[in-house]
Amino acid sequence: MDLNLIQAFVDIVDAGNLAEAGRRRGVTRSQVSRQLRELEHQAGAQLLRRTTRRLELTGPGHALYQHGVRILQEVASAQAEIDSLGRTLRGHVRVSVPTGLGDAYIAPLLLQFARKHPGITLRVFFANRVNDLIAAEIDVALKVTSAPPLDHVAREICDIRWQLYASPEYLADIPPVQAPPDLTGCNFLCPPYPPRQFPLSLYRDSQRVDVALTPKLQSENFLFLARAVREGLGIGMLPVYIGWEEVRAGRLVPVLPDWRPEGLGNKLFIITTPNLHPSMATRALIGFLREELDKLEVFRDAVA
Missing domain, CATH: 3.40.190.290 (D-Maltodextrin-Binding Protein; domain 2)
Structure with a gap:
């Protein structure tokens, strides 16, 4: 099967409809529809059932979607590993940071990271209420909380007083x-x-x-x-x-x-979705933030 068609199919399922998938991919709805028909022809099975309001996965479509997500993650990881061997990190990371903490301390670090890794593009959101990273399309979130979500991966950075x-x-x-x-x-x-x-x-x-x-x-x-x-x-x-x-x-x-x-959250966490193969760009950003935040005097004094 064509890897580009599998990517298009995953985008369609994630978007929920052909028009939104086309917008995300930068193509027309008709182009996305043709890609879906071609993939169904290659698979020899109907992958999506079209109703008046939404698209529903068929049995074969559900199986292909699960395998497709894993395949694309493996390809992204492989590309990231190849890039790292050449000392050039590439990729795109979507980051969410709290407003006050983000404005005061995280924003300068993100700009420093962008200068250090020109091959990595960032999309930064300043928000305090991001709870579902998948729904919000966020790769990495910094969050002050006392109870990080159990269905995500939370890396503790420091106490917040x-x-x-x-x-x-x-x-x-x-x-x-x-x-x-x-x-x-x-x-x-x-x-x-x-x-x-x-x-x-x-x-x-x-x-x-x-x-x-x-x-x-x-x-x-x-x-x-x-x-x-x-x-x-x-x-x-x-x-x-x-x-x-x-x-x-x-x-x-x-x-x-x-x-x-007693405040509204006593620890700072870096939170990601469960993923056995995060991209090298995502791993680089997480490592950079953990290292640089640990150097900031304000956090050492804040927990003294």
Whole structure:
């Protein structure tokens, strides 16, 4: 069978219809339809059953799709290995990174990687809510979470610590915050949380205190949230990797520094789909990010 036709067939199944498959392949719907007919002729069997709304795999089509995916992965791996022998990595990697962490620290690393490997093309998404990498068409995702998805491969990078921060000006205008209950009289800024009140848990040694706070401002973009804290809108809960530079510059002050708030995710992971044969480009990016993130002072200080 023609490998190009097998690739077209896999693209059709993944896309769900001929028109979308044509768009992804950069050809017309009629061209994709002709490729499908040719493959069915070579296979001697109907591979897809066309209904009014969608395409359904037949028995032979299901078998060919499963084998086709594995064949294409093997071919990509073989090409990557050949490229690596010639010291030239090629390929395309789709990457998802969280907004605040991505803007502040991951984006410069990705640009550095792109300069180092001109044969690899990147498609970078800044998103916090990517859960299904296959549906989102993502090869590599960096995610801050306490519970990585069990049906994916999660490589732990480092711990993520959270802290309460405020501007010196804001703290000068309010009564002293000396214990967790004092937070109830303050404006609270935090990541989004569905209920009206945010159940903040704070820990000191073996002691735990829970405080229910009504947020004044919520955002999943931590750079925006840090700006709001810096401009005196209230006390904000931020990852230490965001507040670290602000404290060093004197723009923010830790609030209740002896207490550790429980944030929305306590570890940074690199997450991929289960794949016995990831491309050399994907493996190169994962290795690069693990090595470079380990060098960043902010993450060493953030977990100290």
